Structure formats: C-alpha cells, structure tokens
Amino acid sequence: MNEWLGEEKKVCIGPHHPVTRGGMNFIASLDGETLRQAIPEIGYCHRSLEKIAENTDYQGFTTYASQADPLSPYSCQWSYVMAVEKLAEITVPRRAEFLRVIAMELNRITSHLHFLSFMAEIIGAKILKAQSFKRAEIFSHYTTTFCGNDNMFLQIGGVVRDLCSSDWETTLIQFLDHLKTFIDEYSYTLKNNYVFQRQLSFTGVISVEEAIQYNLVGPNLRASGLAWDLRKNRPYSIYSELNLEIPTCQRNKGDAHDRVQVRIDEIAQSASLIRQCLEKIPQGPIQCKITEPIKPKTGEIYNCIEGVRGDTGTYLVSNGTTQPHRLKLRTGSFSSLALLEKMGREIPLSDYLTLIASLDISPWEADR
Amino acid sequence: MEVLSSFFLNNISPMVSIGAQLTFIFILIFVIFFPLITLTYWIEQVIYSRFSGIRGAGHSLYNIIFPMKIITKLLQKESQTDPYIDRPLFCLAPYVGFSTVVLTLIVLPFSSHYVLSHSDLGVLYLITFIFLMGIHALMAGWSSNSKWALIGAVRSLTQSLCGITLYGLVIMIITLQTHSLSIQDIIQMQGPHPWQWLLFLSPFTLAAFLLSLSSLMMIIDQPPYGTATSSSEIHSGYKGHxxxxxxxxxxxxxxxxxxxxxxxxxxxxxxGWQAPASWLYWAAVFSPQFPNIIEMGVFLFKTLCVVWIILILQNTLPPLRLDHLIKLTWKYLIPLGLTALAGTAIWTYIFPDGNLFTQYLLSLLLVTFGIYFFYRLLYHTYLSIKPRIKGKKA
Structure with missing residues (x-):
C-alpha cells in the first residue's frame, strides 16, 4: 500500500465507469479530490468498420454504417448513403427525403433525451434521470414502429419503409406536445435549481476560439456561441425548404450548462421539423430503381451532414468496382476527446466527470 | 466509565444465562429490527417509483413484499472475496456497521413501557453509537484494497464527521432546554399536542430541528447531502466490492x-409516543396493554411521517458536491447551530416555563406551510393526471 501514500495516485476512470458509457478509459492522477492530469484512452469499442467497408459491396455496408453509433444510427448511415448516391449519380425520390428527415430528427430527439438522462445521472438527480429515460424509451418505441429494425432503414436510393398509419402520426404529434412540457420542466430545473447551477455553471468553459481550434462540431460548438449548423449553412436534402433556426447558447459562455441548454433547444427544434415534414410530405415512391450491384464511376467524394453529435462526414474513394476502395468516417465525438486532455488539469474530480458527460461523447462513434 | 458500566450492570445483569442473552439478541434483530427495516425500505421504494413514474414497488400494495424479494435474492448470491483484500477486516466491516445500528435499539423507547432499558443516559448512549456509524465505512474502504473504495471511505468519513458534529450540537440544544439526558424524560416533558412539542418551544429549537434533518441526511449518506456512495462518480464508494x-x-x-x-x-x-390522555383512558378499558399499543402507533406514525418527508426531499433535490457540502456545514450550518445554542440559553433564562404565544405562533406557521404544501401536491397531481382525463373524454 506504500504507493498510495504519495502525493498523487493513479486511478482509471473506466473502461467500465458510468461516465464513459461503455468503452473509454481515462488514466487520471488524483491528489485527494483534485484531478492533476487525465489522459483519455480509446480503442475499447473498435470494430474496424472502415476496413469492413473495403470488403463488402456498397449496399451491404449501409447496415454496418448504422453501427458506428448505436445511439444515433442514422448519422453515419445517412452520411454514407448520400456519399454513394452522389458518386453513383442516383436521385432519391422526394418522399424518401422527407422520410429520412423524419427518421433523423426522431433519432436526434431520442439521443438528446438519452443525453439529458445521462447528465442527470452524473449530477445525481436520479428522478430526473428516470423521467428523461422514460421519454427516451417511448421515443425509441416510436422510431422502431416507424423504421423497423434500426440499422436497415436507410438504403441507397431511398428508404425501406413508408409511414405506418395516420394513427401513428396523431399519437406522435400528441407525444411531441407532451414532450414540450417535459423539456420546459427540465430547462426550468436547469435554470433555477441551486445544485444544477452550482455544478454546471462555469464548469468546463470552452471559448469559441478554442472550440474552432480543437475542431468541435455540432451542439458543443453551438454552445460555445458559434451558430454553425450544416442543415442551415450548407443545406442538403430538403432542409432548405423547412423553417429552421439554429439554437445557440444565450449566455455565450460555453460551459456545461450551455451545452445542456443547447440540446434542450434542439429537441424543440427537431420536434418542429418533424411537424413541418408531416404537413408537407408529398405522395410518391419511397425507393428509386437502382441496378444491383452498384458500380460508381472511379473517383472520390467527401460528403458531410449534420448528425446528432455534429458534422458527420464520409470520405469515399471508388475504383469502379462493386466495393469501395477506401472509406473514412469523420465523427464529432473523436474531436471532442482531444479537448479532454487539455481541460482535465487541476479541477475537481466531479467537475471533470460533468465535463465529460456534457460533451456527449459516444465511445462507439469515436472508435468506429 | 463507571457510570456506563453501572448502567450495563443494572439493566442487563438479570439475563445472565447465554440462552437468555441469545434470545434477547434474536428478539432485537428479528422481532424489532427487521420489520422496521422492511417498512422503511418499502416506503423508500414506493416513493422512488411514484416520483420517477416507473412501475416499481409503488405499483400496488401487494408489493409490500418487495423488500423481502430483494433480501431473498441477495441472500442467495455468492459473497465474493477477492484474493488481494484484507480478509478479516473486509468480512467484519458490515457486521460492525450492523451492530452499531442494532445496539441503539436498546435505549429507543416505543411507548411509555415498551423500552428495553430505562437509562438515565439514553441520549449519551445513543450519540456514542451514532458516532461509531462512520467506522465501518472506513474499515470496508481500506480493506477492499481499491483506490475507488478508499476515496469513497474517506468521503464517507468526512461526510459523517460533518453530520455528527451537527448532531452533537442539536443534542446539546435539547439537553440545555430539558436539563435531562434520558430519552423518556425528554419525551415526557413534551405533550401530545403540537404546541407542546419541543419543535415549537422557541425559534431556536425549530432551527435545531432543521439542523437535525440535515445531519440525518449526511449521516445516512442520502441526497441532498450525500455523494459518498455515489455510483455514477466513484463506483458506489466503499460498498463497491x-x-x-x-x-x-x-x-x-x-x-x-x-x-x-x-x-x-x-x-x-x-x-415521541405521547398520545392524548383521553385516548389512553379509553384504551385502558379494553386491556392494560392497549394504551402502550396506542402510544406505539402514534410513535410509528410520526416516525414514518419524518421518513416520508426526508424521502421526498431526497428524491426532489440533487446531491451537493462534497466540497460544497463541507463549506456549507462548517461555514453556515455549524455557526447556525452555535447561535441556536446561545439563543436557547438566553431563551431558557427569559422564559423558564416556555412562552405559550410563541408556541402557538410557530405551530400555526407549520399548519400554514403544511396546507400550502398539500395544495401544491394536489395541484401537481392534477396537472399530471389532466392529460389522462382529457384522453378518456376524447
């Protein structure tokens, strides 16, 4: 036990710690309750998806692409599918685009609700955690009734399933109304609860310059004060037809509180997008005719969409065969991880855990 | 020490044979302790499931066997011991914690006659064992030979120290007010009606009551004052292994x-167990034991109300961080306790027999607060069931 009696002791936060969500490790030097240094270590969830892509055909990899992040299956899947479509010059039917947006926004709500539940758990508010998780479960249920099995929904050239029934739509809209009251309650707690204020405000402040320097994307970047959203700034699919406002933090601090608040605002935003889509959705086919197997012409493409955790990109190189020559997925979680080593110096242990939780890092997405 | 030994000799010496002592321990644990634990555990589960909106133990009354289910499950599991632990200490720690709790039952009165030992130093005895409640956490944390467990143990000790210091102050305020260390005496100095309780005797005892609630939550390591066994932060602390x-x-x-x-x-x-005299006269008609049972019912009802209030607090508020807790305790709560102590001294000097006006005023305040609380409770219950009512109509 002599090695414990020194000033600092090394502990591992992970790989099985609630804050890591399953597969990350932080090698931390603790001095009492203060964290001197923490080095993130990844690779526990590595499934070599990018290598698998080189050995499957184009349509076959869509299933794998959804596995990049189980919490937001459509981010990588849509990014990949769109890249192939651009390369092979396939035009997607209009109805399919609307269905894709609905699935993506439902998925965004589910993932953000999981995040709210996770954040409440790390702070210790167990009732708020249970309540958020309940809502997330209900939303997963809606997504499953709509999309069927999560990893099969988006296909090259369209989607596999149409909307279930008008009954499903009405219950969904009712539940979106209910969700509005819930997120209002959550943000009320966030604004007015003393303990929330004490633990989240000024914890892990990331300035805009720092965020750009470390290539933060998505809600984390918006919480730092930069209104950058690919759905608005470089519209793809049908987003240019929809009414969309980019939620950024109101207080321009870029702390953990703002990151939670931005995600709460995004839930409301996604709910409004789903409503607009259900109003405007046209009739028509959901899948275009494609010749199997897909053989894009030789060339390369980089395509990015606004996933749940920000800018999700796919770099695809084709050599004219039925299999991709090279594939690279770019995800938001990986760049957030780079920041954690810098931020984890001379702060209390609980603050560091709150910081990790507030960045909404998904280890599966970081490792791929 | 002489006082303590004489106390033990006077009270437990009649039961000299080992058989009698074993029977005594058996009754203490299985007849008194376990039913109370089951009840507390059940209420905790009910309130948690009601608050979080899940179908847990709060779903129906039949789930009163829910704690029994958990107990049966845990008894079947293997008690693992890792090779690198300090085995004797590791195995002993839970039982040390258990005995410190069970032994306090000796002086805890359930009614005017249902008490194992009529001790003149009951409060002192009790607070000694409350002081010892932090020991088993340190034993468990150290012997687990794990850094997270050690951090948890140190946190737990820090936190219980804060709580115990506060509790000591509370006991001092009560002793100053009642001039007695016997729990039965303290109860008998109060009356059955709310304005006769020590809670409403002066503003300072009211402050002491709030302090005692805070220190209670620190000692039992529950939110809003407890992160020593937080599972999301330090892997359940000393309990982890x-x-x-x-x-x-x-x-x-x-x-x-x-x-x-x-x-x-x-x-x-x-x-405590004080019930109105008219109830007791009426009860004594049926059986000489009946008044005692009435008193025990009153005592259990009040205790479960306190349990209920604490559980509502603990389910509503998120926990404070440890350094915030320490700051709060040593900068604000302990000075408040000391002020209340000085205030009580002055109050007893000015009003040796108590001031009836203050007592009425303070109890009226509580009634107002209670009505407001229930109004809010009903209002929120209405809000939560409103969509369901609307849905049924449609």
Missing part, C-alpha cells in the same frame, strides 16, 4: 440508521 449477504447487511444497516435517526428526531422534537 461487496456482494451477497455482506452487501445486504451494509444496505440494511443504512436503512436501520435511517429509521433510528428519524425515530430520534420524533422523540426529541415531535413529542
């Missing part, structure tokens, strides 16, 4: 401490 029956014993010691501290709050501030 325990499984099976040892984990079960650790859990029920915590629940037992919860019940006993709530019972102490009832005795010290809420008039």
């Amino acid at each position: 325990y499984t099976g029956i040892r984990y079960f014993v650790l859990t029920i010691s915590n629940k037992g401490a919860f019940f006993i501290l709530s019972a102490m709050t009832t005795h010290l501030f809420l008039g």
